[in-house]
Amino acid sequence: MWEYGNEPDLFSTSAQGPVRPPTWNESTYVSQWLNGSREIKKGVAAACPDLASYGFLAPSFAGVENHLDPVTTWNDGLDVDKDIELISSHNYIGGATQPGVTLQGTLMNHTSTVVSVTRQLNVSNILASSDVPFILGETNSLYNEGAPGLSNAYGAALWNLDFALYGASKSIRRIHFHTGLSFRYQAWQPQDTDVVPKGTKPPYYGNIAAAAFLSNLTAATTTITEIPLSNALESAYAAYVNGALKRIIIINMHQYNYTVNGTSTVLNPVPRPTRNYTITIPTNTTAGSSGHYAPAALPKLATLRALRANGSDAITGITYDGYSYNYELDNGKPVRLHNVTVGHTVKVADGKFTVPVEDSGAVMVDFGA
Template sequence: MMVPCALHALWRTLLPVSCFINSVLAAYDEPQGRVATAMTLDPTPGKDAGPALPEAFVSYAFEFSSFPDFAGNSTSGPNLFSDQLLNNIGNITGTKPYIRAGGNTQDYAVYDPSLPVALVGVIDPERQPNYPTNVTVGPSFFESYATWPGARYVHGFNLARSNGTYGDEDLLGPVEPACRALGIDDRLLYWEVGNEVDVYNRGRFAVRPPGWDEADYVAEWLNATRRVRARMGEACPELATDERFKLWAPSYGGTDNGLDAVRPWQDGIDADGNVVEVSMHFYMSGYGLPGITLQGTLLNHTNTAARLAPHLNVSRALAAAAPGVPYALTEVNSLYNAGQPDVSNVFGAALWTLDFNLWCAANGVARVHMQQGLNFRYASWQPRDTGLAPKGTRPPYYGDVAVASAVGDLTRAEVRVRSLRMESETDAASVPSGRGEPLP
């Protein structure tokens, strides 16, 4: 079977923690008297290694409605706890993690310039108990972009409510406060318009008709991004230039939700030449679905590789349809719906984080943004005390640190990740029972 190991171009060999934990966890199921097999690592990357990792490979995404809790603002003060945790990663990799403020609540959010607080969110437990589905943000929401020195951001605009039903201001109202906040100190990375548009036409709460397809999405997205850029040209003209106005797309929730991920490029989504990264989301499975276990779902490299395989197929297809556009996983975690107790919030999830991220790196994924949210069970940390959880780091954060430590300072050396064959083990994250098929 194959496990990912980081290889640094300056002839420094690093045995990443994933190779180590494979042996440690396998020990739980080793027959007594069996002797561990030694490994010799070749420091040269080899032709089968992944491409050189870009800076900020280890990055984060924050649920839009939770972003002020994680970041703070001028009223509450900066959240120094969160900032320190981000700096810990940045000190290892050479770049502070890139930050996305978006997610499902991005497409519920409306802007009220008279709102005296950063955000008002109303949770409807019957619809979604983990985050609000009625979200209003005020001017102080955008102060959160000033609280983490050196961070760079992707801000998400609401596409779901931009089709004329609700009026232009749900899309365009936040443009001025967002661009004014992000136009300072090189904070702006990219913009995002719409979240998980591949499920807009599905389910009980669909926001588009059943026949809405890729061509409809592209036409609507181009119209929306052009209107955002025009409004930005009035408020922040320096950010509306060809050099600065850059976007993520298509921000799909997955590869099999009904809309094809390659078709938008065939239908002209990059007609304006401003899509700089393919943005896709990934979860291993969902909270409450049948058969979810820590051992079988997360601590099983065979399962992890199989779940990621459709994304790798899409990325290869997009290499032809969108040449030169990196493929990034911009919202990632273990189990959607905020994670599952005793699966997403235990140290086994940290081991999965390490294995998953290095497998992405070995297979050409440009960057991974681990999703965070207030009170989310899969979160790497809880930014403040609430009635549901105390402030503090969670087990997944140590997986993030392990990934950062495995790849090292990406600004000082070219780092590529290669999968190594380990004949004596069955699973890279190691199922303690030894079940699971070896990878070819």
């Protein structure tokens, strides 16, 4: 898969210095892109004649509201050669130095995620008739490498999890989380630098929880559906495998800091709240209009798997289902921590049960195979 040009919608307006004139428009960009992409194909054919096939991901715009419009670009013939395999767009929730950016208001906030992703959906829905999958080819929390205390804290893992699952529920086919050496929002640091030591970072745990919830996407047809909640600081999703309900996840983004104000060395003296979520599984056994149905025999027991840390401001001590991926323990391999309670189950009575989720935490409800 090839990408020819990164964020060309900023070429004539970039704060780093424009490389195209203000008059540069979609049709001119398309002409230049086709000229370049065709030359790439010629070069590949000459150098790698045995290469079976390849395609492009494009247009890789920085967003959907910049100097070049993605829909106009597509309609102007960007894919006239039918070699674009993925429609790629970039998305960030905000900027690292934007005024007013906070962990609670910007990242640990489902409404903030919905507003941001909806801008992308306004484009993906229009382009759906092309039958080319729409992806977020570059995304993360706060552009310009993230912000300390925000993008590199446990709260960002909760954002990461919510963002990934919300995108999946809206048919965004892939999400590529941007990373770089010593970036604040990176999932891991591959080597020591004078700024950041080698190690696993908080956002990685959001990836782990999302992967566990999605499970093996190659073994069956998995569909993610959002469960609407009324509070902007909470979200929930259901995973259906071949139409049957298999997993539910609840993400409680009410901020609880381990330290006073999240910036102090003094531990927070306020007890951590836990909220109870009552779930009722539908009793219908045939597929409805959505194509989803509950198991013919309602489960009697569910296993709870928690994503947790001491607080949203935590940088270390994060686990998913009792496992730590800290580099210091076993070079980043999963290590079961014996001081973390796992294997908690809840009884399901007539399809109804209650799940406790602490503030700044997430719990997956697993109904088994």
